[in-house]
Amino acid sequence: MAEHLKQQMVAWRRHLHANPELATFEVSTSDFVAARLSELGIPFQRNVGGHGIVASLTRAGSSRSIGLRADMDALPIQEQTGLEHASVIDGVMHACGHDGHTASLLGAASLLAGDTDWSGTVRLIFQPAEERGIGAKAMIEEGFFENFPVDMLFAYHNWPGLPAGKIAAVAGPVMAAGARIAIRITGKAAHAAMPHQSRDALAAAGYLLTTLQSIAGRAVDPLQAAVVSITTLETGAVLNQVPEAVKLGGLMRTLNVATRDRVEAEIERICNGIAMAMGVTIDLTIQRTVLPTVNAPYAAEIAARAAEAIGAPVTKELEPSLASEDFSYFLSRKPGALVWIGNGEDLAGRELHSPGYDFNDEILPVAASWLAEVAKQALRANPDLS
Numbered sequence: 403m404a405e406h407l408k409q410q411m412v413a414w415r416r417h418l419h420a421n422p423e424l425a426t427f428e429v430s431t432s433d434f435v436a437a438r439l440s441e442l443g444i445p446f447q448r449n450v451g452g453h454g455i456v457a458s459l460t461r462a463g464s465s466r467s468i469g470l471r472a473d474m475d476a477l478p479i480q481e482q483t484g485l486e487h488a489s490v491i492d493g494v495m496h497a498c499g500h501d502g503h504t505a506s507l508l509g510a511a512s513l514l515a516g517d518t519d520w521s522g523t524v525r526l527i528f529q530p531a532e533e534r535g536i537g538a539k540a541m542i543e544e545g546f547f548e549n550f551p552v553d554m555l556f557a558y559h560n561w562p563g564l565p566a567g568k569i570a571a572v573a574g575p576v577m578a579a580g581a582r583i584a585i586r587i588t589g590k591a592a593h594a595a596m597p598h599q600s601r602d603a604l605a606a607a608g609y610l611l612t613t614l615q616s617i618a619g620r621a622v623d624p625l626q627a628a629v630v631s632i633t634t635l636e637t638g639a640v641l642n643q644v645p646e647a648v649k650l651g652g653l654m655r656t657l658n659v660a661t662r663d664r665v666e667a668e669i670e671r672i673c674n675g676i677a678m679a680m681g682v683t684i685d686l687t688i689q690r691t692v693l694p695t696v697n698a699p700y701a702a703e704i705a706a707r708a709a710e711a712i713g714a715p716v717t718k719e720l721e722p723s724l725a726s727e728d729f730s731y732f733l734s735r736k737p738g739a740l741v742w743i744g745n746g747e748d749l750a751g752r753e754l755h756s757p758g759y760d761f762n763d764e765i766l767p768v769a770a771s772w773l774a775e776v777a778k779q780a781l782r783a784n785p786d787l788s
């Protein structure tokens with residue numbers, strides 16, 4: 403890769419890092435991406451699902467089409483890195499490395515634009531609002547697959563804890579399905595000294611909280627991952643009254659849809675059972691946020707081959723993460739893979755989503771080269787396998 407492009411990507415990345423924007427507000431970020439695409443002479447469409455941009459590069463000779471996706475949004479975190487390129491926006495920070503994803507996809511655009519050794523269409527997808535899990539969905543609802551057909555899709559996430567520049571291309575589930583849980587228990591208030599006149603919502607909450615813990619241990623196959631975490635509890639503030647109502651909140655995570663459905667059904671069953679046992683009413687809302695991210699095995703294989711082709715160290719084995727990723731919505735419609743590219747050591751205080759986080763500029767060339775190469779390899783792949 404030309405030294406000039408490496409330096410350009412670092413400058414792009416640092417500009418984006420210094421000027422982060424929250425999910426659904428990626429105005430200047432998408433302006434920046436549009437300006438770079440115009441310089442490269444690559445046609446694009448703006449405002450796809452909010453501030454999303456889809457650019458299309460076509461070379462005659464093949465009707466196949468591959469999507470490469472980068473997310474553009476930042477997080478509501480006050481940066482504490484003290485770096486020269488630290489965020490200039492109060493309370494907003496690129497703490498998940500989406501600045502690096504965007505810069506390296508622009509780098510891949512530059513590589514592909516200057517490379518005649520491929521044919522077909524590559525769609526460069528600059529996605530908004532990943533951190534709220536709504537950007538991919540919005541792009542799809544606004545007709546992404548109808549207006550920009552693709553046969554396969556690829557993306558990466560930078561991954562602290564994996565050596566810098568090492569690529570993990572894993573088949574099957576790699577990131578979790580998520581849902582928010584909201585529970586309202588309504589009983590009957592009474593004087594705390596006359597509890598027989600109450601229907602104790604707080605006692606019901608206690609039984610509910612402990613019984614929900616049994617789901618992961620007793621209702622789910624021990625070889626399947628499941629998390630049910632109740633994290634908030636709101637109730638009365640009066641010492642001498644049995645409270646009328648309790649609100650509980652939390653989240654769940656699973657690595658596949660079957661386990662998700664099982665966990666949801668168990669939560670509902672336990673709520674109904676406790677309600678009956680304790681004579682209270684329990685209203686349960688489970689709001690699904692993100693689907694599980696599942697890599698098609700042959701797509702993971704193409705992703706690994708592309709990593710080998712660019713000379714990057716590669717592994718096909720890495721434990722899935724129970725974090726979630728809305729690239730899953732793209733993968734629920736078309737096959738593809740999300741790989742992890744090592745960001746280097748996972749230092750305390752500099753984890754993803756922490757105020758000390760910074761994307762490692764040294765991995766930009768690997769990331770851009772892998773994105774360009776995986777598109778070329780996937781365009782060449784036997785369509786009968788997909």
Ligand SMILES: [Zn+2]
Pocket residue numbers: 497498533755
């Ligand atoms: Zn994130």
Ligand SMILES: [Zn+2]
Pocket residue numbers: 498499500532559
């Ligand atoms: Zn992220």
